[in-house]
Amino acid sequence: MEQFLVETSPHIRATQDVRRVMWTVVVALIPAGVAAGVFFGYWAIRLVAVCVITSVATEAVIQILRRKALTVDDGSAVVTGILMAYVLPPNSSILVGTVGSFIAIAIGKQAFGGLGHNIWNPALVGRAFVQMAYASKVSLSEWPVLNEITHFSADVRGVDAVSRASALAVDFTKGTYSVADLFLGKVPGCIGETSALALLIGGAALILLRIVNWRMPLSYIGTVFALTWVLPSPYTGWFGGMPFYHIFAGGLMLGAFYMATDMVTTPVTGKGIVIFGIGAGVLTTVIRYYGGYPEGVCYAILLMNTATPLIDRYTGPRVFGAKK
Amino acid sequence: MFRFRGGIHPPASKELTQGKRIEDAPVPEVLAVPMVQHLGGPAKPRVSKGDEVKKGQLVGEASGFVSANVHAPVSGKVAGIEERPLYQGIEAPCVVIEKDGREEWADGANVERDTSSLSPKEIVEAVFDAGVVGMGGAAFPTHVKLTVPDDARIDTVILNGAECEPYQTCDHRLMVESPGTIIEGLLLAMRAVGAESGAVGIEANKPDAVKAMSDAASSFGNVTVLSLPVRYPQGSEKQLIKALVGREVPPGKLPLHVGVVVQNVGTANAICEAAAWKRPLIERVVTVTGDGVSRPGNYLTRMGESATELLEHAGIRAGVRKLIAGGPMMGIAQRTAEFPMAKGVTSLLALMDAKPSDWQACIRCGRCVEVCPMGLMPCDLSILIESRDYDGAEESNLQDCFECGCCTYVCPARRPVVQMVKLAKAELAKAKKRKQSAKTG
Numbered sequence: 001m002e003q004f005l006v007e008t009s010p011h012i013r014a015t016q017d018v019r020r021v022m023w024t025v026v027v028a029l030i031p032a033g034v035a036a037g038v039f040f041g042y043w044a045i046r047l048v049a050v051c052v053i054t055s056v057a058t059e060a061v062i063q064i065l066r067r068k069a070l071t072v073d074d075g076s077a078v079v080t081g082i083l084m085a086y087v088l089p090p091n092s093s094i095l096v097g098t099v100g101s102f103i104a105i106a107i108g109k110q111a112f113g114g115l116g117h118n119i120w121n122p123a124l125v126g127r128a129f130v131q132m133a134y135a136s137k138v139s140l141s142e143w144p145v146l147n148e149i150t151h152f153s154a155d156v157r158g159v160d161a162v163s164r165a166s167a168l169a170v171d172f173t174k175g176t177y178s179v180a181d182l183f184l185g186k187v188p189g190c191i192g193e194t195s196a197l198a199l200l201i202g203g204a205a206l207i208l209l210r211i212v213n214w215r216m217p218l219s220y221i222g223t224v225f226a227l228t229w230v231l232p233s234p235y236t237g238w239f240g241g242m243p244f245y246h247i248f249a250g251g252l253m254l255g256a257f258y259m260a261t262d263m264v265t266t267p268v269t270g271k272g273i274v275i276f277g278i279g280a281g282v283l284t285t286v287i288r289y290y291g292g293y294p295e296g297v298c299y300a301i302l303l304m305n306t307a308t309p310l311i312d313r314y315t316g317p318r319v320f321g322a323k324k
Numbered sequence: 325m326f327r328f329r330g331g332i333h334p335p336a337s338k339e340l341t342q343g344k345r346i347e348d349a350p351v352p353e354v355l356a357v358p359m360v361q362h363l364g365g366p367a368k369p370r371v372s373k374g375d376e377v378k379k380g381q382l383v384g385e386a387s388g389f390v391s392a393n394v395h396a397p398v399s400g401k402v403a404g405i406e407e408r409p410l411y412q413g414i415e416a417p418c419v420v421i422e423k424d425g426r427e428e429w430a431d432g433a434n435v436e437r438d439t440s441s442l443s444p445k446e447i448v449e450a451v452f453d454a455g456v457v458g459m460g461g462a463a464f465p466t467h468v469k470l471t472v473p474d475d476a477r478i479d480t481v482i483l484n485g486a487e488c489e490p491y492q493t494c495d496h497r498l499m500v501e502s503p504g505t506i507i508e509g510l511l512l513a514m515r516a517v518g519a520e521s522g523a524v525g526i527e528a529n530k531p532d533a534v535k536a537m538s539d540a541a542s543s544f545g546n547v548t549v550l551s552l553p554v555r556y557p558q559g560s561e562k563q564l565i566k567a568l569v570g571r572e573v574p575p576g577k578l579p580l581h582v583g584v585v586v587q588n589v590g591t592a593n594a595i596c597e598a599a600a601w602k603r604p605l606i607e608r609v610v611t612v613t614g615d616g617v618s619r620p621g622n623y624l625t626r627m628g629e630s631a632t633e634l635l636e637h638a639g640i641r642a643g644v645r646k647l648i649a650g651g652p653m654m655g656i657a658q659r660t661a662e663f664p665m666a667k668g669v670t671s672l673l674a675l676m677d678a679k680p681s682d683w684q685a686c687i688r689c690g691r692c693v694e695v696c697p698m699g700l701m702p703c704d705l706s707i708l709i710e711s712r713d714y715d716g717a718e719e720s721n722l723q724d725c726f727e728c729g730c731c732t733y734v735c736p737a738r739r740p741v742v743q744m745v746k747l748a749k750a751e752l753a754k755a756k757k758r759k760q761s762a763k764t765g
Contacts, residue, residue, distance in 0.1 A: 008742055011646065011675070317701075321577070
């Protein structure tokens with residue numbers, strides 16, 4: 001007698017699986033990588049390669065040691081590697097990239113049980129670690145950028161580069177960097193974060209493919225926009241801020257489109273996502289204006305990651321037919 | 325019209341059969357009529373080996389209020405009463421009948437009568453006698469639904485013509501080909517429950533059905549036919565009520581708590597046949613479809629016909645990997661085609677391509693929460709059930725899940741959420757039983 005495959009319903013499935021989600025994010029991160037090559041030279045690209053290889057290798061070794069199924073081809077470690085590199089300064093050593101990526105995967109992800117079980121965004125765990133471990137190499141007062149004549153083969157660590165203060169460390173009212181330069185990415189900063197344009201191209205694609213929930217970038221960036229305009233900064237009074245400068249400067253675009261949208265570590269409902277976005281926006285602005293660091297995106301997202309289980313608990317949808 | 329939350333848009337795949345007229349399937353030599361074709365108590369066999377039976381004769385008697393009569397689908401001779409595996413995954417007695425080919429009706433069956441003077445009670449009796457059950461797949465005894473408790477008041481009978489399951493077109497064809505019978509069945513159901521108005525909901529992807537039903541209903545001012553947005557599970561009872569009358573059935577309650585009774589259009593057809601022609605429910609339209617058959621179509625099939633024979637008639641191909649009784653979203657996968665057709669089998673879906681899917685940890689993308697029409701958090705349910713916290717799952721509204729499968733359809737981690745939910749419900753029922761027997765024993 002003929003035997004058929006027996007499974008519980010439903011018997012048809014949507015096409016988008018985890019692997020496709022992750023590799024789509026990888027593709028969406030390419031424009032920012034191209035911008036990194038243009039503005040910081042081939043060394044930046046090499047750093048991306050180092051971080052991706054370390055991330056994937058770390059994940060593979062841990063899965064082999066734990067006798068778990070090898071899932072490095074799902075693309076999630078590749079995403080973490082790319083993001084790890086994108087939040088490092090362009091002259092970071094191979095050591096910093098390697099250690100950061102190792103910590104991101106080993107401590108940030110696999111120590112919790114792997115994809116789906118981690119509490120914090122792995123790349124930001126790696127970033128927070130190197131921030132402490134290599135403070136002088138990562139938190140720079142002077143950031144290297146290529147000379148005015150940019151060419152891809154230039155090395156940002158050498159004679160082709162000049163050093164300038166990062167956009168968030170200067171008095172933004174003085175016009176050191178124009179909003180247009182910030183938008184394009186011709187400013188000092190971490191390699192993948194400077195070009196808002198490149199990040200928006202990839203981010204828009206992810207929204208259209210419904211991998212990124214539009215509520216997150218809108219609520220996060222919108223909150224930073226409103227608060228940096230309204231709140232008094234060390235350089236300006238009430239309602240005297242420069243919101244466009246602040247949304248394009250630093251790591252906000254990268255964080256809002258690619259890190260605060262990490263599915264595992266952010267809320268599951270639309271309402272929860274908006275709460276997360278507003279919370280991250282408030283923390284980012286407060287750290288930028290009144291904290292000890294010029295940039296607050298990394299810690300803002302990590303803190304909101306911590307609050308995510310709590311947010312999920314109170315933002316569940318109304319059960320059909322039940323009174324709220 | 326009111327929108328329900330959630331839902332999905334799976335490929336409809338209805339083009340295979342939606343234009344195909346209902347066709348009589350050949351009646352096989354031997355039929356095995358199951359005593360369990362409905363929810364509730366099994367019917368008790370009322371014939372024995374060697375008995376001559378007529379078409380429409382009672383062969384299985386309802387064993388209580390929540391049970392249903394079963395009738396002979398052909399005239400012939402009882403070859404025996406045998407335990408057979410059924411599509412629901414159980415074994416139950418079946419009355420095996422060898423047909424004599426004379427198609428002789430039993431006395432009093434298939435006799436036309438005037439329904440205009442029938443009282444509500446007489447209508448419910450006719451429905452009970454004919455063994456009518458929900459034809460949308462659930463197979464709940466219809467006379468139970470038409471019996472309104474003293475403390476309830478029904479103002480609207482809703483007919484479900486949404487047919488939101490992909491591939492299925494049996495309701496679609498019935499609405500196009502016999503809209504008059506369906507509307508008459510609706511009017512009889514309205515009289516039975518004392519409802520002033522009737523509403524028919526049909527998904528907008530069946531414009532010919534909407535037109536046929538609207539025309540048939542046009543002379544009745546209290547019946548409205550509505551074209552509904554195409555979104556699975558539009559045809560789920562609670563979601564359909566919400567869409568048509570804007571009321572929400574509270575958790576754990578029945579539609580009658582909000583003054584509504586819902587019947588499938590196929591059930592309405594059967595109600596009319598039972599009341600107006602005294603025809604017991606012995607046949608139904610079955611959509612036989614999928615890439616595993618070369619002659620997909622809508623076949624009028626007698627209960628008790630073996631699925632193998634029906635599939636052969638529809639040209640089943642070699643190498644079919646999956647056979648589903650019902651639709652692809654909620655139907656039951658079968659190990660073999662050796663089961664008798666029954667009142668609740670809406671369709672047979674044969675698929676050439678099916679591979680068991682691996683699943684992984686939840687990545688908390690939230691898509692299941694977005695699509696859940698009941699406002700549940702399927703991701704949390706699946707994680708709780710995975711760690712065997714069934715009580716925790718129950719606190720997270722497990723029992724509100726009706727297993728539509730939207731969450732599982734969209735899940736990028738391919739988690740079998742519906743399977744987990746079924747498991748948890750079974751475990752909770754077992755634990756409840758244990759607790760009760762510990763108390764009494």
